[in-house]
Amino acid sequence: MSDxxxxxxxxxxxxxxxxxxxxxxxxxxxxxxxGAEGLHRAVKDGGYAVIFLDLMLPGMNGxxxxxxxxxxxxxxxxxxxxxxxxxxxxVQGLRLGADDYITKPFGVAELLxxxxxxxxxxxxxxxxxxxxxxxxxxxxxxxxxxxPDKYExxxxxxxxxxxxxxFEVLLYLAERPGIVVTRDDLMNVVWGFxxxxxxxxxxxxxxxxxxxxxxxxxxxQIESIRGVGYKLIVSRK
Numbered sequence: 206m207s208d209x210x211x212x213x214x215x216x217x218x219x220x221x222x223x224x225x226x227x228x229x230x231x232x233x234x235x236x237x238x239x240g241a242e243g244l245h246r247a248v249k250d251g252g253y254a255v256i257f258l259d260l261m262l263p264g265m266n267g268x269x270x271x272x273x274x275x276x277x278x279x280x281x282x283x284x285x286x287x288x289x290x291x292x293x294x295x296v297q298g299l300r301l302g303a304d305d306y307i308t309k310p311f312g313v314a315e316l317l318x319x320x321x322x323x324x325x326x327x328x329x330x331x332x333x334x335x336x337x338x339x340x341x342x343x344x345x346x347x348x349x350x351x352x353p354d355k356y357e358x359x360x361x362x363x364x365x366x367x368x369x370x371x372f373e374v375l376l377y378l379a380e381r382p383g384i385v386v387t388r389d390d391l392m393n394v395v396w397g398f399x400x401x402x403x404x405x406x407x408x409x410x411x412x413x414x415x416x417x418x419x420x421x422x423x424x425x426q427i428e429s430i431r432g433v434g435y436k437l438i439v440s441r442k
Contacts, residue, residue, distance in 0.1 A: 208254035208324065212236045213243030213270065214286060215262055220308070223257060226313050227320065240265030248277050255323055259286045260294055260301070268301060275302040282323045292405065299409045302368065306413055322397060344379050346439040348424055351379050362426060365417055370395060374410050378427065378437035387434040 210227055215238045224234045224308040232254075237243040240262040247256055247270075260267035271283060282304040287294045295306050305323050307315060344351040350359040356372050358365040367375065373395045378386060382389075388404040396406065411427055418425045424440045 209235070210255050210257065210320075211243065211246055211253045211281075212257045213238075213240065213247075213262065213267070214257065214259040215239060216259070219259075219286070225314065225323045226316055228321075230317060232320075239263050240270040244270050244273055247274055247279055247281065250400075251279075251281075253281050255320060255327075256281050256283045257286060258283050260291075260298065268297060271298060271301045271303060282327045284319060284323060296405065296409050299406060300413060304370075326397065344376070346379060346382055346437075349379070349439055351376060360418060367414070367417060371414050371417070373412050374407070375414055375437075376411055378435065379439075382437050382439055385430050385434055385436045389434075390407065391434065 208231075210232045211232060212220055212223050214223065214236065220236045222236075224236055227234050229325060230437070235246065237246055241264055243256075243258070243262075244265065258267045258270060262270070267285060271285070274281075283302065284305045285295070285298040285306045286309060286321060287298070287306055288309055291308075295308075304327070305319050307319055328329075342353050344353065348361045352358070353376055356367070356369065358372065360373065367395065374391060377391060377394055388407045388429055391407045415427050418427070426438045428436050428438055430436060
């Protein structure tokens with residue numbers, strides 16, 4: 206059975222381009238021309254392997270669609286379609302829960318590579334094993350506890366909700382406390398060597414992580430090392 210792909214795009218020429226090339230690779234595609242209908246399909250119909258989402262849609266824009274999708278608990282990977290030189294759009298989309306982005310105009314090779322990479326990462330995350338009963342792994346750093354097998358984080362006795370990539374960034378840093386980790390290292394380990402996005406993706410996820418760990422800045426900090434990367438500092442009071 207082929208993977209179902211939902212394309213929410215109001216520009217007919219672009220929608221046809223995406224549809225044709227994905228269909229050539231065996232994907233089953235559906236196209237919707239506005240945000241409200243796209244949201245309805247994604248929430249009510251479901252079963253999609255990936256969603257392509259244009260940000261500049263009539264009526265309900267792509268940001269609203271993405272926010273409502275994640276609010277409804279829809280975890281389907283989303284690849285946003287954005288205009289060239291629209292970095293702020295990309296940053297906002299990633300913060301709202303997008304998994305990747307493609308900048309218009311784009312080539313067929315990039316389209317297929319990003320689709321394949323997002324699906325592969327999504328399936329790897331779904332297939333992660335549950336923690337074994339009575340012997341789950343935990344990384345404890347001061348008041349911070351990380352449970353790698355369950356993708357769960359506890360700080361000062363409170364559970365912190367992280368998106369999968371946020372968790373993986375934190376885990377990689379926590380396995381090397383006090384050691385500077387480069388952006389390239391994070392990109393390759395968390396997103397994979399085949400990821401074709403820029404380092405800005407790493408910065409956005411680290412920024413989001415910081416906000417979620419701000420319960421006590423004196424005990425957990427992600428420190429920026431200018432021009433290099435980041436390191437995790439955890440106080441053991």
